Amino acid sequence: MAVESVSAPAPLLSVRDLHVRFPTERGTVNAVNGVSFDLYEGRTLAIVGESGSGKSVTAKTLMNLLPRTAHVSGEVTYDGQDVRALAAAGTKHFFGVQMTMVFQDPMTSLNPVKKVGEQIAETLRYHLGRSRSDALEEAEHLLDQVGIPEPSRRVSQYPHELSGGLRQRVVIAMALACQPRLLIADEPTTAVDVTVQKHLLDLLDRLRRDRGMSMILITHDLGVAHGRADDVAVMYAGRLVETADARTLFFDMRHPYTEALLRSIPRIEDPVHHRLDPIPGRPPELVDPPDACAFAPRCIYARADCLDGVPELSGLVGLHRFACLHPTGTERGEAALATNRTAGVTAAGLSLPQEAPGSG
Amino acid sequence: MARYLVKRLVLLVAVLFAVTFLGFSAMNFLGDPLFNVVGVMAELDCEGIEAGTVEDTSMDRARSDCETVAEARAEYHLDRSVPVRYVLWVSDLATGDLGTSFQNDQPVSQIVREKLPETLILLVMAQIVSLGVAIPWGVIAAYRANRAFDRGSTVASFGLLSVPNFALGVVLLYLFALRWQIFPSAYESETTLGLLFSMILPAVTLGLPLAASYQRLLRTDLITTLQEDFVHMARAKGLPAMRIMFRHALRPSMFSVVTVFGVSTGALIGGSLVVEQIFGIPGIGREIVTAVIRDDFPVVLAIVMLVACTFVVINFLVDLFYSWLDPRVRTR
Numbered sequence: 220m221a222v223e224s225v226s227a228p229a230p231l232l233s234v235r236d237l238h239v240r241f242p243t244e245r246g247t248v249n250a251v252n253g254v255s256f257d258l259y260e261g262r263t264l265a266i267v268g269e270s271g272s273g274k275s276v277t278a279k280t281l282m283n284l285l286p287r288t289a290h291v292s293g294e295v296t297y298d299g300q301d302v303r304a305l306a307a308a309g310t311k312h313f314f315g316v317q318m319t320m321v322f323q324d325p326m327t328s329l330n331p332v333k334k335v336g337e338q339i340a341e342t343l344r345y346h347l348g349r350s351r352s353d354a355l356e357e358a359e360h361l362l363d364q365v366g367i368p369e370p371s372r373r374v375s376q377y378p379h380e381l382s383g384g385l386r387q388r389v390v391i392a393m394a395l396a397c398q399p400r401l402l403i404a405d406e407p408t409t410a411v412d413v414t415v416q417k418h419l420l421d422l423l424d425r426l427r428r429d430r431g432m433s434m435i436l437i438t439h440d441l442g443v444a445h446g447r448a449d450d451v452a453v454m455y456a457g458r459l460v461e462t463a464d465a466r467t468l469f470f471d472m473r474h475p476y477t478e479a480l481l482r483s484i485p486r487i488e489d490p491v492h493h494r495l496d497p498i499p500g501r502p503p504e505l506v507d508p509p510d511a512c513a514f515a516p517r518c519i520y521a522r523a524d525c526l527d528g529v530p531e532l533s534g535l536v537g538l539h540r541f542a543c544l545h546p547t548g549t550e551r552g553e554a555a556l557a558t559n560r561t562a563g564v565t566a567a568g569l570s571l572p573q574e575a576p577g578s579g
Numbered sequence: 580m581a582r583y584l585v586k587r588l589v590l591l592v593a594v595l596f597a598v599t600f601l602g603f604s605a606m607n608f609l610g611d612p613l614f615n616v617v618g619v620m621a622e623l624d625c626e627g628i629e630a631g632t633v634e635d636t637s638m639d640r641a642r643s644d645c646e647t648v649a650e651a652r653a654e655y656h657l658d659r660s661v662p663v664r665y666v667l668w669v670s671d672l673a674t675g676d677l678g679t680s681f682q683n684d685q686p687v688s689q690i691v692r693e694k695l696p697e698t699l700i701l702l703v704m705a706q707i708v709s710l711g712v713a714i715p716w717g718v719i720a721a722y723r724a725n726r727a728f729d730r731g732s733t734v735a736s737f738g739l740l741s742v743p744n745f746a747l748g749v750v751l752l753y754l755f756a757l758r759w760q761i762f763p764s765a766y767e768s769e770t771t772l773g774l775l776f777s778m779i780l781p782a783v784t785l786g787l788p789l790a791a792s793y794q795r796l797l798r799t800d801l802i803t804t805l806q807e808d809f810v811h812m813a814r815a816k817g818l819p820a821m822r823i824m825f826r827h828a829l830r831p832s833m834f835s836v837v838t839v840f841g842v843s844t845g846a847l848i849g850g851s852l853v854v855e856q857i858f859g860i861p862g863i864g865r866e867i868v869t870a871v872i873r874d875d876f877p878v879v880l881a882i883v884m885l886v887a888c889t890f891v892v893i894n895f896l897v898d899l900f901y902s903w904l905d906p907r908v909r910t911r
Contacts, residue, residue: 279811282814284811284814311819314814314815314816314817315815315816315817319815319816320815322808322811322815323808324808327808327809328809328812330809330812330813330827331831332904332906333827341816342816342817342818345818345822346817377906379906393812394816
């Protein structure tokens with residue numbers, strides 16, 4: 220044991236076989252189906268997926284923010300402690316101090332009736348026992364750290380007096396107040412102006428590095444993950460379909476969905492008026508999912524065996540894993556694609572153009 | 580903010596003018612005010628008596644009925660047109676003179692001064708009871724929405740809402756004053772504190788049904804607020820559940836309650852008529868019942884005006900309270 224822990228430090232956050240189900244009137248929604256991953260201290264994991272892929276539900280499960288109706292099973296371990304047990308026991312000073320979260324929409328994630336300074340100071344007072352004046356002073360300092368001009372004036376303003384970009388900076392300052400070791404950022408830049416997005420992401424990245432913090436960056440945009448994440452996990456229909464270190468994922472991806480996601484991003488080297496390749500079809504329903512690869516109906520590689528059972532995620536946690544029977548960049552994958560092209564249709568019924576996609 | 584205040588004040592004055600004018604006109608046109616003062620003497624043909632064509636039937640030889648009628652006309656300005664009388668009445672009002680009661684020649688201002696404090700204290704205590712009960716009740720019901728406590732409390736609140744004031748009052752009086760003798764059954768005491776103590780049962784009678792309706796509103800609004808991102812954010816910050824309920828969720832969920840609080844003041848004054856009767860409180864509610872029955876219009880008018888005034892002022896305060904509840908109102 221001792222030898223092992225020296226050679227391979229324990230992960231800060233470890234998730235094993237996480238399942239989340241919501242009973243609804245239409246049936247049970249299987250929002251998360253058997254997600255496992257590790258996050259090591261000081262690293263950034265990007266969880267990438269379309270809306271409805273279960274990435275936000277995963278984040279909320281980690282933070283114990285799901286409604287009571289949700290059925291959760293699986294294990295979430297933070298620094299050796301069972302997070303769900305900590306939450307159930309009402310352990311004080313865990314959330315907000317050890318791990319915390321930044322939400323998607325800065326317009327709604329600040330309390331509209333409290334001054335921003337108070338909202339930051341509140342955490343400091345509750346968790347660290349600061350006096351009111353000390354906490355407010357620290358709040359001002361935090362606002363300065365996240366690049367808000369005139370922090371002394373801003374502390375006594377209300378959220379509606381700030382722009383979206385500034386508000387998200389306030390949210391970040393609030394989340395970082397108690398120096399958490401793990402920050403979960405749920406689409407932190409989706410709701411703000413494009414011009415502000417890069418600033419915010421760079422700010423998060425810088426703060427993370429300065430503080431040696433670990434981060435889970437949830438996004439639908441692989442471009443956001445690029446250059447900022449150490450590891451990337453791609454989610455589809457509540458499952459991880461591919462996880463790898465960022466370099467492998469971007470340059471040697473195996474899952475057709477990852478490939479399709481990358482193709483759908485505009486790139487600066489593309490010629491002007493280059494047509495993007497959208498992914499055909501829509502994400503699947505999560506009520507009564509068929510016993511098949513969920514991506515098969517939209518996949519140009521789909522063969523008959525894809526419709527026969529859900530492909531397992533290969534390999535061990537921490538290595539390059541993917542859940543595909545005909546992975547892209549392999550012989551099996553090329554063969555499947557060639558067969559489908561010749562037929563003009565995949566085994567799941569998706570019709571294919573004869574020419575190679577992306578060349579038009 | 581200053582402009583907003585000025586606008587509200589102008590509105591307040593306008594409403595008061597409208598209410599008093601309507602009240603004044605109603606009292607003057609619905610029935611003959613002279614008849615209300617001097618009774619059947621108002622029917623006398625005084626011009627005929629003076630000319631000698633009609634017989635003077637006055638019982639009092641020292642002061643003929645026609646003199647009495649003339650005096651009354653002069654005192655209540657009944658020889659002037661209604662708009663002029665209204666202006667005269669308002670200018671009297673401005674100097675604090677509310678006129679005199681037709682019944683016993685008591686100045687109306689004195690009646691009001693004697694009876695108003697009892698009613699005001701009752702209303703204030705009733706609202707304190709209602710909010711004091713409704714806020715914790717609503718918060719716990721919303722926190723445990725659709726669980727046992729919430730389901731039970733839904734039944735209880737509909738029960739309270741459907742019990743009429745007088746029934747609740749009588750039941751409380753029987754249980755707490757007669758059977759268990761915790762509270763006095765009559766409104767009497769040597770000390771102010773004692774009077775306040777005997778005001779508790781009436782205040783609870785008025786306040787409990789209100790608490791039930793406030794609780795329903797607060798519960799619904801809180802459940803909506805609890806879905807908001809900033810509540811999730813507060814949870815992600817690791818704040819304890821009750822702190823989130825009271826410090827984050829409560830204030831933005833108070834709008835409906837505060838609005839109904841203002842409106843219900845009117846209903847509360849109506850309710851106080853009944854409750855003052857049951858508990859024998861010598862308040863303005865009892866006074867207005869008597870005055871209306873006897874067509875004692877200076878008293879009725881004064882009380883109507885006071886009630887309207889209270890109503891408008893409370894709703895003005897409610898408006899001010901909105902801007903405390905939500906800073907975004909201030910900049911609008």
